[in-house]
Amino acid sequence: MASLTIQEAAETTGWSPRMLRYIEASGLVTPARSASGYRLYGPAELQRLRTLGELLERFDLALSDVAFAARLADSDGLFEAVQEWFSAPASRPEDVSADDWLRFEQDKHERLLAVAGRRSNELELMENELMESR
Amino acid sequence: MASLTIQEAAETTGWSPRMLRYIEASGLVTPARSASGYRLYGPAELQRLRTLGELLERFDLALSDVAFAARLADSDGLFEAVQEWFSAPASRPEDVSADDWLRFEQDKHERLLAVAGRRSNELELMENELMESR
DNA sequence: GCAACCTTACCACGAAAGTGTCAAGGTTAG
DNA sequence: CTAACCTTGACACTTTCGTGGTAAGGTTGC
Numbered sequence: 463m464a465s466l467t468i469q470e471a472a473e474t475t476g477w478s479p480r481m482l483r484y485i486e487a488s489g490l491v492t493p494a495r496s497a498s499g500y501r502l503y504g505p506a507e508l509q510r511l512r513t514l515g516e517l518l519e520r521f522d523l524a525l526s527d528v529a530f531a532a533r534l535a536d537s538d539g540l541f542e543a544v545q546e547w548f549s550a551p552a553s554r555p556e557d558v559s560a561d562d563w564l565r566f567e568q569d570k571h572e573r574l575l576a577v578a579g580r581r582s583n584e585l586e587l588m589e590n591e592l593m594e595s596r
Numbered sequence: 597m598a599s600l601t602i603q604e605a606a607e608t609t610g611w612s613p614r615m616l617r618y619i620e621a622s623g624l625v626t627p628a629r630s631a632s633g634y635r636l637y638g639p640a641e642l643q644r645l646r647t648l649g650e651l652l653e654r655f656d657l658a659l660s661d662v663a664f665a666a667r668l669a670d671s672d673g674l675f676e677a678v679q680e681w682f683s684a685p686a687s688r689p690e691d692v693s694a695d696d697w698l699r700f701e702q703d704k705h706e707r708l709l710a711v712a713g714r715r716s717n718e719l720e721l722m723e724n725e726l727m728e729s730r
Numbered sequence: 731g732c733a734a735c736c737t738t739a740c741c742a743c744g745a746a747a748g749t750g751t752c753a754a755g756g757t758t759a760g
Numbered sequence: 761c762t763a764a765c766c767t768t769g770a771c772a773c774t775t776t777c778g779t780g781g782t783a784a785g786g787t788t789g790c
Contacts, residue, residue, distance in 0.1 A: 530661045531678050
């Protein structure tokens with residue numbers, strides 16, 4: 463059905479064929495392949511490619527930013543670790559000395575590492591669940 | 597002794613003074629300032645600097661990745677736009693229905709919003725408070 | 731007042747991201 | 761069969777990131 467070759471996809475999306483391959487290597491838009499290995503861009507991929515351009519331009523993002531967002535969404539433990547880092551200094555009791563606070567954070571740090579190293583998280587479970595619900 | 601100068605902070609965190617300024621320019625760790633403009637690193641900043649190093653190493657991230665995560669958390673509209681892009685019908689397993697996918701993305705969205713909302717409230721205030729007691 | 735800090739503002743340099751182009755070879759449509 | 765595609769891989773170039781340095785000048789502690 464409706465699937466375009468890389469050159470046709472390039473023409474309708476505004477990206478160069480070279481960049482379409484680069485975007486694929488970045489894990490952002492992965493077209494299907496024909497039996498002989500040709501990239502086949504369907505409507506979904508074309509749509510994503512067009513909106514990707516707008517996204518980058520509107521917020522002045524780099525491709526690597528969006529690639530990182532993708533990692534954030536489905537890399538195991540990464541999201542939790544980043545989340546933990548942002549909220550790290552949040553819950554300090556006011557009546558402790560600076561030394562106590564330092565020790566407290568050190569402990570917290572170790573707890574964070576334990577979390578980051580944990581093998582599975584809810585996000586991944588949900589994804590696996592979804593994949594298996596065929 | 598609630599705060600260290602940049603050189604002292606560098607010694608206890610492992611970053612160079614140069615990098616501490618760079619990290620500040622990236623918006624990742626912003627120390628308070630003395631009346632004459634000196635950077636004052638408190639326990640909260642020191643802790644964030646230490647955990648930042650671990651975070652980068654553990655997940656092989658770049659500073660720009662974490663900086664982008666920060667933008668994602670507190671730049672209004674950015675998160676929604678990125679989220680929207682990922683939610684758009686794109687290359688995904690055909691056996692996942694669009695409804696399931698959307699519901700899944702919505703859940704992810706809420707998880708991320710939880711971080712975004714939690715960020716940048718009490719912590720900065722508390723840190724600045726701490727700084728002024730010098 | 732002097733040494734040892736601190737500030738900002740540059741210059742430089744390697745690594746990585748982003749992008750074009752070309753080469754060698756396989757695929758496809760007429 | 762041929763022309764016009766496609767593939768991967770490599771070289772090259774520009775821009776940005778990450779990092780160190782250095783210069784000119786302000787601050788601090790003794």
